[in-house]
Amino acid sequence: MCRHQANIPDLTMWDQEIRQMASSHAIMASGVFMATVVPAVLVPGFSVYGTHLLWLYSVAGSVTVVNITLFWLLGVSPPTKKNTLNYKVSRLVRSCLYLLLSCLFFHTVVVLYGAPLLETALETFSLAVLLTSLTTLRCVCVLGPNVQAWIRVFSRHGAMSVWDTSLQMVVGCSIVGAWLGAFPIPLDWDRPWQVWPVSCSLGSVIGYLTGLVVAPAWIHWHRKQLTYKSK
Amino acid sequence: MKKLPILALLLWLCALFYVAIFLFVSGFLLVRLEVNRTSTCGDVLLPGGREHGDFCQGQPRFRRAVLLIIDALKIDFARFDPANKEPRPFENKLPVLEEMTSSKPSHARLFPFRADPPTTTMQRIKGFTTGSLPTFIDMGNNFASSAILEDNLVHQLGEVGKRVVFMGDDTWESLFPKKFHRSLPFPSFNVKDLHTVDNGILQHLYNTMVGDDWDVLLAHFLGVDHCGHRFGPDHPAMAEKLTQMDEVIRSVVDRLQDDTLLVVMGDHGMTDTGDHGGESQRETDAAIFLYSPSPLFPEPSSQSDPEVVPQTDLVPTLALLLGIPIPYSSVGQVLLPLFPAHRHTAGAPAGLSQAEALWINAKQVNRFLETYSSMAKDIPPDSLSRLQADFSRLSSEYLSMVNEGRLPSPELVASLQRYLTSVRDTCRATWARFNPAKMAAGIAVLACACVLCYVLSEMSSALVREPRLLRAPLLTAAAVGVCVVAGQLVVQGYAEGSWCLAAAALSSEVLVLWRTRQTRKSNAAEGRGWLTLPDFFMTPAFLVLLLRCASLLSDSYVIAEGRVVTFLLFSLSLYIPFRLNWDGFLVPPVHDPLKHAGLLPSPGLSPSAVRRESAAVLAGLGLLVASLYLSLSFHGCREEQGSCQPSPFLWPLSRVQDSRVKNLHYVLSLASLGAWSYTLRRWLRHYGNLNSPGVAVFTARWILPLLSVCLGLHWAVAATPDDSFRNLAELIALGQRALPMAAFALLGLGLALLSLDPLTVFIKTRAAAPVRSSASPPPPRYRASTGISPQAELHHLIPQLYQRMRRSLEEGEPARVPEGEGRPAVEAYGLGTVYSAPLVLLVGLLGLGLLLLHPEGMALSFLLMMLEMGAMLQIHASSVTLNNQQGARLDGFAVSWTPLVLWSLASTQFFHATGHLPTFPSIQWAAAFVGFPGGHTGTMLPATLVTLNTFASHILFAVACPLLLFWPLVCEVRGGRGGRGGGEDGDDNAIMEMRLREVPQQFSSALLQLSIRYLFISGAQVFASVCAAAILRRHLMVWKVFAPKLMFEASGFLVSSVFVLVGVTLVMRVDVAVGRWFQRLLPDVSR
Ligand SMILES: [Zn+2]
């Protein structure tokens, strides 16, 4: 597939790959957008602040569906060595397990960052689900259920394709967005978006969208400097 | 190692910060001494043998008074302009005042009422009840509570038996606890709540007025002020609020009786945004409206009414009108229009005449001035003597007039007025004015000091190489200071110390900066331009420091400081492994060696060592995160944090009622105490520091455990309820006194022993006496150099010695005789941690001493603090090892910014996690009575104890700061062993801290750099809070949040810097001792 041709400095190839990425990112962004707009039309009383958890899960769900579909269609994920059903099932099970673990991981980290332990456990866990869908899910889709590859991808020379680079960016932006989202919480402004976890989930989604925009642009901009070692 | 130049440089840097803080604080925080004397009726004896002996027995002009205080009633709100056809929301909303003054000119009058800064409600209430000029810090002996101890109206009214009924803002209740006949306080804290206080007052006001259960009625409305804070004055809500007040005034006026005086007044004004606190005219100019159903002003608008009534003048006026003595510390002057010009022609039956009132007033003010000037020296002496001369002249003039039976002349009245005015102006100049010049100078010196710290920390190696670099600029600066003194003496006749200091500090800073710039320019080798942004400003460490500083500018963040710092600390510590991974150091390269063998240089660390170091980083991170999270449960609560519950561990055990909880807490504390001591001993033993017979080891072996035992016993005794063991009461009392004393003594002894001989090295020439004589231990080439001085020989010899000693660095591990050689082995236990062991011991001792000053439950928090320190050191050490795995150290022993920022943040974090808060009510005063249950006679000792208690975490982290330099070396041996295990030559790796002695220049420069960087980080935070106080001096929260924060940050810096110096001094002391030790050893070995 294209990921193996990426180390050839062929600009047309590059352009095609970047265009592919840009369009898939546009679909992902529009998925987030639809997840906000469609329930607003269908569900009475829906609003981002008021029924925040509903919005959160709708975004998380749409991101999940769009991601899985797109990456499956694009076939970005690493080629499986074995094609047996057993292997596929075990991969699927491991993916689900990792996603669940990632939810718990994010929940723990957020609690350690200062979220209340018990009172808002549901809200905190929902944020963890959202963060998982924005970050870990993409890791699973791009790299497969392989934690070592995930760790490897977040190093300076760890990216091995444009999809890896975009993964770095999207995940980084989402996390930084959620981190920044915590800043307005202590302020005494009494705004609806300061309620836990609205600002953080908004921050992470905004960061995610930023990442979706920035990644293709950055790769396009630096396409001449980028070289990938083949795996 | 160059000791004195380094210490001098550090001292000079600290002094710069001190000067800056002193300058700013003396311009910003005005300090006044409280005079705790009260006036009595006897003080007011009228001269000339008047008929009524006791002033208080006489018939006062008014029997009763109603004071309606409308918070932030600006003069603009009270004025009425009939020509204004389109009034803004705050204009023309109080028509009642205008109606009364125009329809009954001899009954009512409206004046602007000028408050003195700080224009905050609490200071203003103090001001118009004591008649003085309260500053932010009124130095008195009521640190612990906010109650007014100075003489005041409420007190005087109570003395003569007048019943004072109060309703409204609950600030009054804290200022005058139990002073009111009846009191109906309502919560004033929520600024967004416009109505609770006002409606509460209105429910009771009219009923109370109609009844006869009062003599003075105080009602303090808050709605207008809160409306200003919430919406600003130009808002429909303000119109509503003022209209409501208009109705209130009307209703009160309707219910007044003839013998009652009505005062409607604001305590301060507000800016156009609705804030107050500063000194602009909008903030200071409130309104005062005086009314009485009986004629109040004898001659309707006859003589010149004052244009503005200063707020201090209310106190003497009200006092004399109600027939009570003027409060002792009042510096106000009676409002003359309210007194008849001549006693006998006046309509009012028993009022004082103007001259009499002024005379009483002047005598009182003079008495206060004499008392104050004997206690404090802040009033300029020349104006003081002028005032005193004025008074004695006036008094003889007045007395002769009265004795001759003449009526006082108008000239005398006018000069009495002038005297009073000049007293007030003198006092105001001393106490009630920010000094913007000093504030600006302070900020400038502070900013320069921070820049300087940064620049010097970047060129520490150059500084160590040529310590004379800074001599010329410093001498010039001292000369500038002297010149300024001389100039001041010539121009003014006297010199002001602060300006000389400012001039000297600023000039030295500028000169040194200029000098360093030149050095940098000439040092082309450095390659970096002076103005290009260095690396530090691009790192997350800097971002975190920046965020931390920015957070000091917002009141919400200061209130939530404990959480904010923890958040930042957590973020920065998570960044470390992320960064290591990003650089590819966290995981060993997984590629098969065949492929990359030719391409990459072979890594310095074997994959197993990398894996172990990575695990160490992650384990350290886990420990750090766990202790961070657990430490959150030891926080106290500010009053601004509504739903916060203070930590249960903050209660002293003696106050815990439930005995099971008490026992549990006691056992927990004891366990943490034991863990603290055990961990320390374990560490020392692990690195072989518990073997020598020296005094430092004695301290570690005996004093440390004894101290813990003392502490545990002290807690047990202190927690014993007073009534449980009656027959043991004396013993318990003795224990409460003796145990802490013993602990202090042990601590003192330990510190003294440690400074006497900090070496913990144990040397043993093992089984070598016969062998030694046969084989010469040092290789011959060194022995042959007889012509070289002993110093040089020592220099050459020492590396040889290390080669021997490194093998015996680990505890218990006997020095292995090198295979196949019959040479003697020199065993030196603990040489590898010769620098860090005394430091660790010092931290342990100090920690126990400081824990003694805390509530028992804080033992857990102290244990967490130690674990967190260990975790940070471990992370730092392992990440240094991982970062250096590709090759040798690039920059000597320099400690990078990230661990230092973490270190500094952790000190703030544990300030909170030991139950402290940057507010004055949260100071743990109980610390002053540990070991002194009967109290103190002086103030120095309790102040020291409270300071030590408050800044415990600052002290520990500052002292332990040099550990950041040593820890990577302490941990190095493991990497070396791993290396040897991997078949490499690990010999060079295993000399741990002795590496530092091989390159004394680099050691000095790293130590200097470390301390300067720590000072920079602390100093930047002081700078931020100074800026916050300066920029936000009008902010609602300035006296509640920013000014206390500034005080704590500045004091924390003071304490930290002192203890950084202590730590550095200890390291140098160890260095000297190590040098001597080698010298002693030298003849031994070379014989
Ligand atoms: Zn006020």
Ligand SMILES: [Zn+2]
């Ligand atoms: Zn106010």
